[in-house]
Amino acid sequence: MSFDDDLLGEVSRGARALVVCPDIRGVTYDLDADNRLLEAEGLALAIGIQIEDSFVLPVREVRPNLLFGAGQVENIRIACEQNEAELVVVDGALSPIQQRNLEDKLARKVIDRTGLILEIFGERAATAEGRLQVELAHLDYQQSRLVRSWTHLERQRGGYGFLGGPGETQIEADRRMIRQRMGRLRKQLEQVRKTRGLHRERRDRAPWPVVALVGYTNAGKSTLFNRLTGAEVMAEDLLFATLDPTMRAITLPGVEKAILSDTVGFISDLPTQLVAAFRATLEEVTAADVICHVRDMSNPSAEAQKSQVLDVLTGLGVIEEKGGTSSIPILEIWNKWDLLGEERSQELGSVAASSTDIVPASAISGEGIDNLLEKLGEMLTARASIHEIELPASDGRRIAWLHAHGEVLVEEDAKKEEGGPMRRFVVRLNPKELGQFETL
Template identity: 80%
Template structure:
């Protein structure tokens, strides 16, 4: 993880700025900030919400509050301060001077996690581009880490000497190269997606707030060894595996990066290509941690991102891709909560309840996914020459052939009549043969 070993002791401070409307309440935001810190092995010495009446341009906090943070650091032997908000370069430098400690804001912390977790070539390119974009205005430390291929990006390391102009030129050149490489990756992804669209198998995308249990569900369904720890951002790159479903010979299951509130703008842009996989899906399974008190607010965050991607309109009234809401972590509910939520889930076909960890409800989930993927299928009738082996074989391989019968002759050729069930995707593929 960059230049800091795991185990660094940190003070986590969540500013609650007057006049700003937050998506989550202060306690939930503090809990999420703690989760982000834990995700890269930071030890939380202490954490608290700090009300901010008036933002100070040079420090964010008032002088008295900064002194209280310094005292808390001394008392808790904290070597790092994590501020769950966005700090300007000047605010960050001034806080470091006043506190005599390393200070990292929310954007830097998330980038550090992404730098450590990105596994594919595309993920690493996206993270490095986001990191450089963020750091352009923060040329206050050594840039030797620019050559590293993996790992965190050293936000948590000590200060270093900087040749600012040379660094800026190096950053601009590196960003230009990264953008070219990313464009090539996107073109390749586009070709792969076109191939999948031509393939007969439907794509099911798992989406949801970070730490909702998507990877645990993915592993249970596919037997894959995808990282599925109780950590924020355990998955950063989409992973795809083939699964079989009731009524569906084969489907592709895609596990995607978790969504989060107030995702830094640099990362929204950098990870757009990763989330493009969702737009090509035939069905979206929105996995929710139904045991989390902030589950409803997290749902709205996910719907907002899906709206930005053009998958849904408004609050989800008109999804362009069908969405199934998956209420996960059912095993963590108490009896009263489970009974109340079970009534809601039973009355709504768009909701399925399960525990990815224990496996309870997973069979019902698979049945529902199979039903949703086959619900748009229609019965079609085709008359083909007996000699058209390619298309006849395709119908038997990819459609549900209900009846096959002799259909006489035409121009000296014997004909066969096929009654077949096909979904819209399969019908389009057959017609393009």
């Protein structure tokens, strides 16, 4: 799927760009201005844009028509001329009017943060569900910008019947077509959600626990996923390298089989269109038995990024808004440990050593991975308890199930019943496994 015609227009990969990060007075940001600028550069690089220059621009008062003041717009225009930039990336949300006016003043294509993220998602979405979600988000963004992108459609046209009454403008007709398309996409996505729900129900009936990897984009989730599973999921030093959830089976100490799920990375100021559209993707997290919060501890904004991830988990209902407690156990994986200096690793190491919910690791070097696997095994078996079960000796199916999915501590002959010989088992099962056994 490509949205080049509507977002980036004639500008494509390799385009020379200027990245501008507005710092609006009175607005509270999750990241400081320098780190927001770094993140904006990362977003631009993720779509193959060539950054010629980038800077933070203080905005004392937001201009409704341009966002920036007239003098600042002129400075941006001069910087574009000096760097031969053909594209201006504004790390913030622009109204359709601001975007159109900036393009007129700068005589260049202008794209805001939302448009840039949509372009990345449009390029990366690999599954049918991902493509549906991206198209829905893009149409939602595009319908308010028809006046900017399609000014040639403002002419009036006639029509017959319900296809467009007399005097309906082309732009109104196209808005109507977009709304109709969005309606069809929502129905298709609802069907996808139902299908995913059925898949989750089947997994709930299966004996295997689910471990979900979550974290800020580019924290190293996919690299860790590949390290633990031996898979070859796309793992690059790019924002949003992973968009579609991927699942693989892994073996853990005390757990014969578990399912590891890699999810889309979170980011600050995610466009509202995408928060809604990717809800179904993130719902996979709510079905997990353990959540692994992968953090890039080499990033100076690690704490702010953690706050963003916890906000998303709160929005999903995993963490209670008032008490801050989680309904699913959360293990923090302090990733990229190999990138920390000696002093920083010692400082963080003492903090991690005093916590039972933190594991320092490096997905690249493999440092700490054995400890991580051990900890996950402990967490998944922590709720297991010992049960005494008697079964007919002829019930081979359920006996085999106990051996395959529980930890059989004792197996011996029991008293004979009228139906024949019996076998007595003392077996360790967690509540989920016990519930599955009782439905056999």
